[in-house]
Amino acid sequence: MQEEGNITPTPVTILTGFLGAGKTTLLNKIIEQNPATRFAIIENEFGEIGIDQELIIGVEDGIFEMSNGCICCTLNSEMAELLAKLIKRRDAYDHILIETTGIADPASVAAVFISEPAFQKYFRLDAVLCLVDVKNAISVLEETKEAAQQISFADTIILNKIDLLADKKLDTIKDTLLKINPYAACMATIQADVDTKPLLDQDAFTPTRLEKQTHQIQDHHDHQHGHITSQSFVLSGHFDLLKFRHFMQVLLLLQSQRIYRIKGILSIAGEDHKTIFQAVQKQTVFSKGTRWNTGENRQSKLIVIGNNLNRKMFEKKLKECLKI
Numbered sequence: 458m459q460e461e462g463n464i465t466p467t468p469v470t471i472l473t474g475f476l477g478a479g480k481t482t483l484l485n486k487i488i489e490q491n492p493a494t495r496f497a498i499i500e501n502e503f504g505e506i507g508i509d510q511e512l513i514i515g516v517e518d519g520i521f522e523m524s525n526g527c528i529c530c531t532l533n534s535e536m537a538e539l540l541a542k543l544i545k546r547r548d549a550y551d552h553i554l555i556e557t558t559g560i561a562d563p564a565s566v567a568a569v570f571i572s573e574p575a576f577q578k579y580f581r582l583d584a585v586l587c588l589v590d591v592k593n594a595i596s597v598l599e600e601t602k603e604a605a606q607q608i609s610f611a612d613t614i615i616l617n618k619i620d621l622l623a624d625k626k627l628d629t630i631k632d633t634l635l636k637i638n639p640y641a642a643c644m645a646t647i648q649a650d651v652d653t654k655p656l657l658d659q660d661a662f663t664p665t666r667l668e669k670q671t672h673q674i675q676d677h678h679d680h681q682h683g684h685i686t687s688q689s690f691v692l693s694g695h696f697d698l699l700k701f702r703h704f705m706q707v708l709l710l711l712q713s714q715r716i717y718r719i720k721g722i723l724s725i726a727g728e729d730h731k732t733i734f735q736a737v738q739k740q741t742v743f744s745k746g747t748r749w750n751t752g753e754n755r756q757s758k759l760i761v762i763g764n765n766l767n768r769k770m771f772e773k774k775l776k777e778c779l780k781i
Contacts, residue, residue, distance in 0.1 A: 466581035469553040473607045474588030476559030479617040483649035497550035572740035584659035587611035592621045609717040609762040612661035616645040664733040664744040690759045695726035700778040721759035726780040
């Protein structure tokens with residue numbers, strides 16, 4: 458969409474969750490409950506699309522016209538190629554919904570929107586929603602790393618099929634998921650029947666939202682489920698930006714398969730504003746936050762979620778990045 462010659466980035470919502478969690482049901486709920494919003498829906502294969510086939514009225518370049526005002530796309534080509542096609546048709550939609558496969562790592566999809574300047578002009582990653590089949594949640598977590606990646610990257614976790622479990626078991630599962638990702642919003646539902654309006658336009662990846670969320674971090678506030686840990690760090694002093702950037706680049710290059718997500722606030726030497734940091738796969742993003750108040754205790758706060766993380770080593774390396 459364009460306003461007075463300036464391009465307003467289109468919000469993008471990623472819908473993830475393991476096989477059978479109810480992603481397609483939720484996707485249809487979103488479309489049904491937001492009739493005034495024209496969605497561009499991205500699926501992996503046309504044959505997997507859960508949209509009512511009677512709505513489809515035409516096809517062009519893998520983009521399917523639909524009678525309800527939405528368009529639906531296939532991911533037979535690379536994401537970048539598909540997004541380039543959507544840029545040319547940005548007046549045809551207001552919001553993009555991406556439904557990943559059950560075994561997909563949402564970070565690989567999110568990285569395109571977070572770290573590619575060519576697409577940031579046109580698209581704004583809004584939030585990652587993760588559907589969880591509560592009846593099979595624990596067994597899936599134990600058997601697959603992808604399930605933990607999906608939960609760790611979610612901004613909102615939706616516990617689905619809660620009618621199949623007793624309340625005590627549901628509480629146990631919720632506690633387990635929040636140990637993996639303690640900063641995600643969490644809601645419970647039956648057959649993905651939720652009010653979907655709050656799920657859209659969350660601005661979860663904006664510096665303002667990340668800064669607000671990171672203020673909750675407490676030092677040594679660690680959570681663990683099996684090999685998956687969520688660790689928080691609070692450090693006094695100021696980071697040397699070059700040292701910190703180098704450490705993160707090397708870390709993500711060597712251990713990107715074990716680190717699912719990093720985000721936080723940094724106090725950088727010589728900077729009057731907070732620096733908002735996030736890492737997605739091997740990509741690092743630094744954004745300008747609010748100004749540090751006069752006399753404020755300038756503490757850096759980081760959340761690290763991953764597999765078999767060595768807290769002592771990580772903390773040691775972080776401290777080595779502080780300005781002497």
